[in-house]
Amino acid sequence: MARDRKRFGSSLAIVLLWAGSARAYDEQWSLDAAAGYALIASDDWPTRQGAGVDVGATLGVSDSVMLRGTLGYAYLADSDRHEHLGRLRAEGLYALDVLELVPFFGVGVTLTTAPLPEDERVIRPGVHLVLGLDYLASRTWTAGLDVRSGVLFVSGSLRSATDVSLRVSRMFEFF
Numbered sequence: 518m519a520r521d522r523k524r525f526g527s528s529l530a531i532v533l534l535w536a537g538s539a540r541a542y543d544e545q546w547s548l549d550a551a552a553g554y555a556l557i558a559s560d561d562w563p564t565r566q567g568a569g570v571d572v573g574a575t576l577g578v579s580d581s582v583m584l585r586g587t588l589g590y591a592y593l594a595d596s597d598r599h600e601h602l603g604r605l606r607a608e609g610l611y612a613l614d615v616l617e618l619v620p621f622f623g624v625g626v627t628l629t630t631a632p633l634p635e636d637e638r639v640i641r642p643g644v645h646l647v648l649g650l651d652y653l654a655s656r657t658w659t660a661g662l663d664v665r666s667g668v669l670f671v672s673g674s675l676r677s678a679t680d681v682s683l684r685v686s687r688m689f690e691f692f
Contacts, residue, residue: 544577545577545656545688545690545691546574546575546577546688546691547574547659547686547687547688547689548572548573548574548686548687548689549571549573549574549575549585549587549684549685549686550570550685550686551570551571551572551573551589551663551682551683551684551685552568552569552570552571552682552683553568553569553663553680553682553683554566554567554568554569554680554681555567555568555569555591555678555679555680556593556678556680557677557678557679558677559671559674559675559677561674562674562676563595563596563598564595565594565595565598565599565600566593566594567591567592567594567599568591568592569589569590569591569602569604569682570589570590570591571587571588571589571590571604571606571682571684572587573585573587573588574586575686581611581612581613581614582609582610582612583609583610583611583612583621583623584607584608584609584610585606585607585608585610585625586606586607586608587604587605587606587608588604588605589603589604589605589606590603590604591604591680602629602630603629603630604627604628604629604630605627606625606626606627606628606645607625607626608625608647609623609624610623610647610649617653618650618651618652619650619651620648620649620650621649621650621651622647622648622649623646624644624646624647625645625646625647625665625667626642626643626644626645627641627642627643627645627667627669628641628642628643629641629669641669641670641671641676642669642670643667643669643670644667645665645666645667645668645678646665646666646667647663647665648663649662649663650662656688657687657688658685658686658687658688659684659685659686659688660684660685660686661683661684661685662681662682662683662684663680663681663683663684664679664680664681665678665680665681666678667679
C-alpha cells in the first residue's frame with residue numbers, strides 16, 4: 518500500500534513537471550462585447566438595479582495572465598428614481614486553462630459617473646473582484662460569464678456594486 522502511494526506520487530510529479538503549458542490566451546488579444554444585470558446598494562441609499570452593456574479589449578500577457586479594459590453603460594432604477602451610469606474598468610485576470618472551459622479570477626478598478634445632484638463628485642472610484650468562466654469555441658471566438666462584486670466610494674460612504682454579464686469575444690493573433 519505504501520509502495521503504491523509512492524508510485525502514484527512519483528507518477529503525478531512527473532506528469533506535472535513534464536506537461537506542456539496550456540495556451541488559451543497567450544499571444545492573442547480580443548475585442549469584447551457584454552450585456553447583463555447590474556445592481557448598486559447601500560444602507561443609506563435605495564438599492565438600484567437594471568441592465569448594463571460593455572465593450573472592451575483583452576490582452577493575453579502570458580498563458581495565464583490577461584489585462585482587460587472596458588467602457589460601459591448601465592441603466593439602474595428603483596421605485597421612484599432612475600440613473601444612467603457610464604463606467605470605465607481596468608482588470609488584471611488570472612486564467613486556469615482547462616481544455617475548452619477556462620475559469621478565471623482577478624481584481625480591477627472602476628470609475629463610474631455620478632449624475633445625481635446629492636453626490637459631491639462627478640466620478641465614483643471603486644475596486645472589484647472578478648470571477649468568470651470562458652468557453653473557448655475556437656481559437657477565434659470565446660463566450661464567457663463574468664461576475665463582478667466590489668465597492669464604490671461615494672461621498673464618504675461605500676456602496677456595493679455587483680454585476681453579472683454574458684460576454685462574446687473575437688480573438689486575434691498578435692502581429
